[in-house]
Structures are given as C-alpha cells and as structure tokens.
Amino acid sequence: MAAHERTLADVECWLTDMDGVLVHENHALDGAAELIRHWTETGKRFLVLTNNSIYTTRDLRFRLLASGLDVPEENIFTSALATAEFLKRQHPGGRAFVIGEAGLTTALHEAGFILTDTDPDYVVLGETRTYSFEAITKAIRLISAGARFITTNPDATGPSKEGDLPATGAVASLITTATNRDPYVVGKPNPMMFRSALNRIDAHSETTAMIGDRMDTDIVAGMEAGLQTVLVYTGITRPEDVTTFPFRPDYEFSGVSELLESLRGGEA
Structure with missing residues (x-):
C-alpha cells in the first residue's frame, strides 16, 4: 500500500x-x-x-437480493440516473429521443423529460439487449438535424451467457461515424x-x-x-x-x- x-x-x-x-x-x-x-x-x-442503464433501482435491488446482497434502493446509483440528473440541469423539461430500456426511460421521465422522436433536444443512447437498426437510423437522422448526442456510458461490450454483446460504446461509434458527432458520455x-x-x-x-x-x-x-x-x-x-x-x-x-x-x- x-x-x-x-x-x-x-x-x-x-x-x-x-x-x-x-x-x-x-x-x-x-x-x-x-x-x-x-x-x-x-x-x-x-x-x-x-x-449499466438497463435496470431501474428497484429492479437492481431485486437482482442483488437474489444474489444474496441486501442493498436498499436509495443506495443504488446508475448511469441512467446520472444522465437524467445531468440533462435536468442542462435543459429542464426538455425533449429526448431515447434508445434504451426501463432504467433510462424511467429516470428521464422522473426528471421531467418528454420522450419523443419529434424535434428532440437530445438523442440519448443507453444500454439495451436488442439494438434496433431502425432506432439507430432515426438517431443518426435526428443528430444530423441538430439534436445533441448523449450516451450513458462508454462500454463497448457487455457480458452474456453466449459471450460478449455490442454495448453502448460500440453503437455510439457507429452513430459518430455516420454523423461526425461525438457524444457527451455521462457515466x-x-x-x-x-x-x-x-x-x-x-x-x-x-x-x-x-x-x-x-x-x-x-x-x-x-x-x-x-x-x-x-x-x-x-x-x-x-x-x-x-x-x-x-x-x-x-x-x-x-x-x-x-x-x-x-x-x-x-x-x-
């Protein structure tokens, strides 16, 4: 030491x-x-x-309990919550097109954001088990039209039973290559x-x-x-x-x- x-x-x-x-x-x-x-x-x-921005704190508490760890919800903090706090300070009551799961969409909802694909202020990319090519295409077009690009974390891969999966960082690189816009990474x-x-x-x-x-x-x-x-x-x-x-x-x-x-x- x-x-x-x-x-x-x-x-x-x-x-x-x-x-x-x-x-x-x-x-x-x-x-x-x-x-x-x-x-x-x-x-x-x-x-x-x-x-990981997939799960809400309630979901994570349940998963931790199942693994043998008793962690209260209020003692869990995710990149989704950090992203929601950041955006709330930046643009209270803003609009966001979100690629992600309940952890991220719930955090943004609770921060007062409107989730929409119509003229959003931000494109927010988080973790999901199934990235949609259609959603990624929409994100590219919205960012090219002026929406600001935010990601919850830079991790390029995530684990699964079958092996590594492409994660937020890898998909963000695809969007950056297509738009020439680098994201602001919160996590x-x-x-x-x-x-x-x-x-x-x-x-x-x-x-x-x-x-x-x-x-x-x-x-x-x-x-x-x-x-x-x-x-x-x-x-x-x-x-x-x-x-x-x-x-x-x-x-x-x-x-x-x-x-x-x-x-x-x-x-x-």
Missing part, C-alpha cells in the same frame, strides 16, 4: 462498483454481504454504482457521475473512497474526482495490468473480503 496522508480509517462514505466487486454473474462475491452489513452497522453512507470514467453520487449522499471527496475492479473506469474516475481509490482483483483488472497504467490506486486488495478485514482490524 502506498504511503499517503489520508488513510482508509478516515473514510466516512463509500462508493463501490457492482459487477466484479460485489457480484459476478449474479452471485455475491466473498465478503460482499458482510461489507454491506458492516457499512450499515457502522453508519457509513454508501452507494453502489453501475454503468464512468466521467468523474461527473461520481460528483453526482457524492451529492446524493451528502459526501465530501476528502472523506470518500471508491472501490472498483477496473483501472480504466473506476480508479481513474475516482482519482479525478479526488477520492481515495481501492482496486480489487475479483473483476477485470489483474495485478500485472496495473503497471501498464500511468496512475495507481491508493490501495489494492484481492477482494472486498480482504478490504473488510483491513477495515475491521484498523490496519489502514
């Missing part, structure tokens, strides 16, 4: 990624349930973050998602830490948002990968079970 002024003992609030940190393929990872319980029992404010690694999360739980960057399994999204965004960063090796990034990046996490653990041991032992 790197020597620095702040330590994990100073952390009052926690942000954590979901897939690869708390769950893997709908199964809770070792120590995840205990870590959530520890935060609850010690009164720590926390949010579980995900770049990780944009630190804006982290700032929105901090505001949601009334947290300060000086006393907040981010747990993630990816150097290129979780750790870089946490670092840029001024948080302490904790990398776990139960997801994408492997120990040998860390040296290939020009930045490092503040802490590295095999998984959240080892992190929890450290927190309980006051070793940090």
